[in-house]
Amino acid sequence: MAPVPPNILVVEDDRETRTLIAKYLRNNACNVTTANDGREMSRAMTDHRVDLVILDVMLPGEDGLSLCRKIRGESQVPIIMLTARGEDVDRILGLEMGADDYLAKPFNPRELLARINAVLRRQAAAQTASAVMGATALNFQGWRIDFRLRELRNPAGARVAMTSAEFDLLRAFCERPGRVLSRDSLLDLTQGRNAGSFERSIDVLVSRIRRKIETDPQDSSMIKTVRSGGYLFTPTVEPAAMPVDGAK
Template identity: 85%
Template sequence: MATASPNILVVEDDRETRALIAKYLRSNACNVTTATDGREMVKAMADHRVDLLILDVMLPGEDGLSLCRKVRAQSQTPIIMLTARGEDVDRILGLEMGADDYLAKPFNPRELLARINAVLRRQAAAQTASAINGATALTFLGWRIDFRLRELRNPAGARVAMTSAEFDLLRTFCERPGRVLSRDSLLDLTQGRSAGSFERSIDVLVSRIRRKIETDPLEPTMIKTVRSGGYLFTPTVDAVTIPING
C-alpha cells in the first residue's frame, strides 16, 4: 500500500458489497471501518482518523453525491465514489462534487485497491515532494499555496477549500509557470494512468480551480486555455520558506 495500514471508511448500504470490500481491503493491510448511511458516516469520521473514504452514490436518506460535497467542504480526505452507472456524465458529476476518483459497479476488488493505492500515492507524493528550490510554499498575485498544510489562502489570508485533486493540479501549475502543459502531461503529473483517468477530468478540475481563484472564471487570466495545446499558468510565482513554527 502507498500508506502503511491506511484507515479506510466504506459507506455502502448493500450488506454483501460492504462485506466484500471490507474483507478484501483488510486482507491487503488496510484498517477498515464501515457505515451504511450518512449518519453512520459522520459518526465514524468523528470517532476515527480516516485516510480515504469510499462512498456509494445510492444510499438511503442523503445520497452519496450530497455527502461527498459536504465532506469536501470541511475536509481534504480523499474520496472514491462507487456508482452503478458508468456514463461519463455521472463520472463528471462525481468529480464536480469533489471526488478524487470513481468506480462503476460491478467492479473487481483488485481494481478498487489499485485506485486506493493511486490516490494515496498522489497525496503522499504531494505532501513530501520538494517545491521550487526547496520552498515550503509558493505565492502568486497575493495568493499562497502551502505544501506542508496542503492549503490555499487568498490575498486576504482566508483559507480556500480545495479537494486533493484540485490542490495537486494547482500545485503542478504553480511549479511550472509560463509553460504550456498538455492535458496528457497534466494527467501524468497529477493522476497517473493506472487509475484509468481521462482528459476530461483535467478540464473539470481546471474549471473548479478557476471558480476559486479567478476574478471572472469565464474570462480567466491566470489559467489560460491554449488552443490545441492545453493550459498555461500566467502569474509570476515566488518561493517562500515558512518557519516550522510559522
C-alpha cells in the same frame, strides 16, 4: 519501519458489497471502518482517523453525491465514488463535487485496491511537494540546501562554494524532484528571459553542479539527462529540520 496501514472508510448500504470490500481490503493491509449511510459516515469520521473514503452514490437518505460535497466542504480526505450506474453524468457530478476517482459497479476488488493506492500516492506526493515548495531548507541524499543562507552543505556538513546561478538552478531541481524539466523551463525558473540567456547556459551550469554533488560527474545519478526532454532530478527531497541555535 513498516508502512502504516491506511484507514479506509467504506460507505455502502448493500451489506454483501460492503462486507466484500471490507474483507478484501483488510486482507491487503488496510484498516477498514464501514458505514451504512450518511449519519454513520459522519459518526465514523468523527470517531476515527480516515485516510480515504469509498462512497457509494446510491444510499438511503442523503445520497453519495451530496455527502461527497459535504465532506469536501470540511476536509481534503480522498474520496472514491462507487455507483451501480456507469453513466457519465454521475461520474462528472462526482468529480465536480470533489471526488478523486470513480469506479462503476460491478468492479474487481483488485482494481479498487489499485485505485486506492494510486489516490493515496498522489495525495502523498502532493503533500510532499507542498512541504518542499514551502520549505526554507531541503535535504537530498545527505546534502542540505538552505535558501535563506543561500548555501549548500555536503553530507559531511562542509559548505560547498556555489555561484548564484548554480545555486538557483540546484534550487529549481530540488523543488521539483522527479519531474522532467526542459531547458526552456529551467531558464524561466532561474534566469528569466534576460538578454544573453540561452539554452546552452543551462547545460554548462548542470555540468558544474554535477562536478560538485555527483560521485562520478561522467555517470550522473542525481541529475539525469533526458534525451529531447531536458533534465530530471532523481533524489528524494524532504524539508530539512532547522539547525539547533549555534550549530554550524
